Amino acid sequence: MAPYLRIAEALAERITAESLRPGDRVPSTRQLMQEFGVAMATATKALAKLRQDGLVHVVPGIGTVVAPRPRRAPAAPVQRESGPDLSTARVVACAVDIADREGMAALSLRRVASELGVAPMTLYGYVANKEQLVLLMSEAAFAQTPPPPHRPADWRTALRDICRLQWVIYRRHPWLVQVTPLTRPRPAPHAMAHTEWALQTIDGIGLDPVTMLHVHLITTSYVRGFAINLEMEAEARQESGITDQEWLHTQQRAVQDMFATGSFPLLARSTEVLGAAFDLDRMFEFGLTRVLDGVGVLIEQRATGRLDADR
Incomplete structure (x- = not known):
């Protein structure tokens, strides 16, 4: 099993066992890197897999949290396999929106199909594969x-x-x-x-x-x-x-304590303009x-x- 799938499975088990409940923040990529000893890309893919599976979602201003448990429906919803409103342009726009919100690690043809409410195989009538989809996304960004x-x-x-x-x-x-x-x-x-x-x-x-x-x-x-x-x-x-500026503010005390040692006199001059410098x-x-x-x-x-x- 790929490392990112192993991590995603471990987190999914925590969610199922309710040690992580709906609304709880899940470990960040850096926390996953420390816990599982993996690279940032692997940790990012693990979180993306959980998003694709609908187990977590991103809340602006908070981070990645456990998604609400879906309500049981009396019958499975009917998927819209295709229609006059589905086009290559709409598929590309949906993919761009996913990548803009959650990054490329969250992008897959299955995820795009889910967002559009169609079966994954339906997308192959509009894009040949993910590689072509990514090229069309890039072109759409430059065309804009x-x-x-x-x-x-x-x-x-x-x-x-x-x-x-x-x-x-x-x-x-x-x-x-x-x-x-x-x-x-x-x-x-x-x-x-x-x-x-x-x-x-x-x-x-x-x-x-x-x-x-x-x-x-x-x-x-x-x-x-x-x-x-x-x-x-x-x-x-x-x-x-939180934003980069907000993060810098949380580090201000620790940075000032470090500068107080006198070991970094030139860096210490930038303390008052730290936000502007970065x-x-x-x-x-x-x-x-x-x-x-x-x-x-x-x-x-x-x-x-x-x-x-x-x-």
Whole structure:
């Protein structure tokens, strides 16, 4: 049995035995990591399995709790196998909503079918498999926020704008960072529109095609790399029921006691602005400026002939 299934089974037994009752918070991923000696991904999958089975659900501001026990019905509800209101777009929208609320670990074709009120096999009439579903979800996310219709003449402003736009997309859909591979791009017109827009931004300023592509990949990779923190923040908020700023507040006393030892004088200076220092949007903007500074140096060196074309 896979480790995550073993953990899910153990928690399900606690729920059945009522050592965990409806409304009780279940152990967080970090608690499961400590108890079962597994990685965060395994613990996350275990909680996702419980959500898929309807044993737990997420309560905003509280975290993951045991779901109410279902009432007995006189007869099983009739499933709507298909109909004029079911479409590929609706299947994709449902999948995006699940991933937005609970992360990719909670996503499965069975879960989507359950949300739509159809049999799991019905979905294969609209998507070939989960891989295609995920690709369509990614495309839907990028289609929701296309590149601007007008491009600033200044390359730096334009690259900054497209990077900020992608940051907005990842903020809306933190799971997206998992499904946008860098070295194995897939045919995805809406995502490729962002690439084309960025390449046109730096076309004609002295860079060869490979360097242009590298500039785009470096800048977009910066956005993707930073967006990993968005997914981790969403998972932590889901588990704990509190925001990052609220969590920092709970740690303030312990941090101040540690700084009082005098071992971390430079870190101690940041105590009063700890929240601002760890604000993801501020850190993103700071880093983006530095990355664009580097691109500016590259362009200047190419223009003056101080850098070989193969460097």
